[in-house]
Amino acid sequence: MRARLALLVAAVSVLIVIAFLVPLALLLRTAAVDRATVRATADAQSLAPVVGTADPETVRLTVEQLAAESGRPVSVFLPDGDVLGSHSPRTPAVELAGRGQSLTAESADGREVVIAVQGRPDGTAVIRTVVPYAEMTAGVGRAWLVLALLGVLLVLIGLAVADRLARNLVRPIDELSAVSHRLANAELEARVQPAGPAELREVGGALNHLAGRIQELLVQEREQVADLSHRLRTPLTALRLEAESLRDPQDAARITDAVDGLERAVTGLIRQARWRTPTAGAASTDAVAAVTDRVAFWSVLAEDTGRAVELDLAPGPLPVAVPADELAAAVDALLGNVFAHTPDGTAFAVRLAPGGDHVMLTVADEGPGIAADSVRRGASQAGSTGLGLDIARRAAQASGGRLELGERPGGGAEVILRLGRATGTPEPQTRASGSPVR
Template sequence: MRRRLSLLVAATMCLVLLAFLVPLAVLLRTVARDRALVAASADAQSLVSLVGTADPAALRLSTEQVAAASRRPVTVFLPDGTVLGTPAPRTDAVRLAALGHSLTVDHADGYEIVVAVQGRPDGTVVIRTVVPRAELSRGVGRAWLVLAVLGVTLLLLGLFVADRLARSLVAPIAELSAVSHRLARAELNARARPAGPPELRQVAGALNHLAGRIQELLRDEREQVADLSHRLRTPLTSLRLEAESLTDPADAARITARVDALERAVTGLIQQARRTSDGTGGRTCDATPVVRDRVAFWSVLAEDTGRTVVLDLAPTPLPVRLSADELGAVVDALLGNVFAHTPEETGFSVALRARPEGGASLTVTDQGPGLPGTGGRSPGRDGTVGPPVPVVRGVSSAGSTGLGLDIARRAAQSSGGRLYLSTGPAGGARVTLELGPPSAFTSA
């Protein structure tokens, strides 16, 4: 925009300067020519009064003085053929003037001015002078150079002013764009500084109002989620009392442990819902112990349903940009899908590996019927099946809530990674979750 405004001002100023300077340059050339012709005519007219009264010697002296003063050839042709002043041949103009006609003739080398003086007893006297071409344009080149310098100076001055004006317009627009990108990255505390023309200040105010409304809506949504989660505490408390009343200590301990885990999940959900996040928080954890713990939790249920579990963990710590609670919820969602959408005695494997660019890659593969929509196709070079299976929040082709894969997808994107769905080697579903390192960030 800044460049376009400068080009527009430059084009406008060039047109204006051409409209004024070109006619002025032509006028200067015309004025210089007329000035030279008037000066030459004045020299010739100064001898008219002497022609009728002075003797030939005095007329000769006066003619030479006028020619020397004007630096132009001045010649007087007497009726008897005598030539006074600058020697010159009798031209057609001189012979025509001898008949009593004064005239100005345009030649290739300049203008010839002849003046006929009548009243002498011996006939008509002709006064002749010549204005060279160089004298007709004397000073015109210098004047044109001054005009050119003036035009360039005005153009540069106009471009400078236009650039300052364009910068005053572009800078607020660039700031608005930067603030909008920060809001897109969930930095909801970002605000635009009202600056520039009134229209841009209104846009900045509207953007700030929008950011405030988004904060209010998210705050209300977090409180609603927290309230909904808090309502789960009452049935959990009842469930805990029922578990403690069991006569078998082993069953009571097992069910109480499950209730404790569910209560911790609810507590974490409430804390996460009420957490004010600006999109750049320091949520990090070591993925290895979290995945190991959650797989161990689900292994008990897998043993009860006859499922084989293969766990392949990296031997080194793998820090990722997710909290332990968030990563645990993701693993629970993926493994919960395996138990919910595959028959009993269907095995699955969990692999956690380091990514070359940092972070971790979590892959959950089952030996079930596969994901709906993949058609049993083999995975491509990147491990995905095309066209990819869409992940739509709240929509499931298997009759569930449709939130499990979306939770995993959103967690991956918030960490700077991605979620891939593909077909495993045995034809089952393969879900690959790429998690970014603590320094990575990509808006969800």
């Protein structure tokens, strides 16, 4: 904010300086041009008595003397066509002055001054001189430089004054920002010492009140989470007992695994709700093992619905920077969409391959395709929750990757999940056969 205040003051100062100095600079230039023109006109008019009465030789000597003293070309056009002094063509201004009208005109060499001299017995003579651009702008550049330095000095003084005034305003704001960042990092004991203008003191008090309220809400939330944990584990225990009572051992093992996976998912959700998140950057999962496990789980449903599954996995391990449970949820979300949004019998393929700094997981099917905005959280074209693709997207972004939607060349949807590679040792992969996320 301090920099923005300085920028604002600088912008205002520059505008004020420009508003005053630019017209002054133009006025100086106009005055210099007028001064040079008046001086040249006076020199030319001083020849008028000689040109009107003297013989050509006297006029020639006087013209040459004036040209040498002034440093400007001076020409006299006599009525008989002779040109005395500097040789120059008869310009339109000279032709007009020959009719008895004195004037000034712009030319390629500078400002042309022509004076008509009447009274000669043979007609009207014309005195012509040219004021070069260098003479008209002499001293203007130096004056502009002085004005520019003065303007810069005024802007710097304004910035210095504004900086001292803004310092007292910005210091309390910096303290507010520091405390807010500490609160964001779960340092809920952080408080701000209200200071500065009345508005900032009020904001500081509000921030302290907010921090206290957050502590109260977190205590209530933890109590509710603890109660939720107890209430969910009771029906899960009942489900496990029911599964163990099944006569078919395979069905019993499959349902028990599903209940275990659901219990792990509930435990993970409770842990996240209690702010017990793992250290950032510590997660590393073998993508080959995770994808193999989830495809094996979905293959049972694929066989029941008549779907052909094509699995193409690169040799492992391929560690990615995603926790095992989040990667499993992302794969379940992609495969669950295939089953939810394509008719029975639709084949799909799962491919996993390294690609530079990423590991690319591709799920393609032969269904009707997928809308480009389906990755938006809550967006669904088939009446579902619209969270599946967003779960996969967030898992990819957390690892430094991204989610890409496309279409297969022969029709159907193709979803590519680019997962960032991990450098640590992958977490041991446990069989997570719980209910998929849809």
